[in-house]
Amino acid sequence: MTDITDIARSFIAALPHSHALGMQLESIGAGQVTISMPYDPALVGDPETGVIHGGAVSALMDTACGAAVMSHPQAGFSTATLDLRIDYMRPATPGQTIRTRAECHHVTRSVAFVRAVATDDDESRPVAMASGAFTVERKG
Template sequence: MTPERQKFLNDLASLLVDGSPHAVALGFKVDSVGEGDARMRLPYREDLVGDPETGVIHGGAVTALLDHVCGLAAFTGFGGEDAPATLDLRIDYMRPAEPGQDIIAEAVSLRSRGLVCFVRATAHDGNTDEPVALAQAAFMITNASKAAQERAQRALREGDLA
């Protein structure tokens, strides 16, 4: 990949994460992004706990992270020009995340042809052999997502996302 292309993907990823109020509120960070793959991180925070007895992060926060990382992989899988909408997201919760540990989510776009893209993702807390959750998602380029994308490109050109 050319450095220019990598810069485009990095800019896109930071736009899609730092430009998303909910992703910012939960503290999502982008570790890396490629053509059809992405790695994101959810740093452990007390205010994300779902069960105060155990200190384990709520499944919903893991769901949001997986949704976001899958979306990022789908977006770049489509070449980074068209914004896809999530059709469905399926998650298997393999085990509770270790309290105090960051949750890392890695997604790969398996196939993106035409209007549909299939993504698979893993969430773990350090050891990839012991995943916390597995996810599978499908995305699609829709009229609504195309319209949003045009607004985004216009906003990017004008250098103002607000």
């Protein structure tokens, strides 16, 4: 039997945008995931400030949330985003890696609920916070 964390790892590795954005899986466990995205000038949304585009941050957060669902012992082998609300708290500091920690905190028969925080080197001041709902698809 395949370990649920292996399924989540495969999910992340198979996503072309994860490779394009340089996402790296840092940790994964039962419903908890940390994924990082290194600073890349190609992802800058404001050339004057060097701040990473919010779309890259949202892709990182969505990927981490989906992987958290897939790694949850009560979830399933597949998921899709139903709803994801992201509140941007401040711009990420140019030159710094952005890291998202996501936690799947509740699973029903068909929906999983997730919360996530994105930070740069200053972990006391979030770059963004998210909460979302994801599908739960089980085998058989």
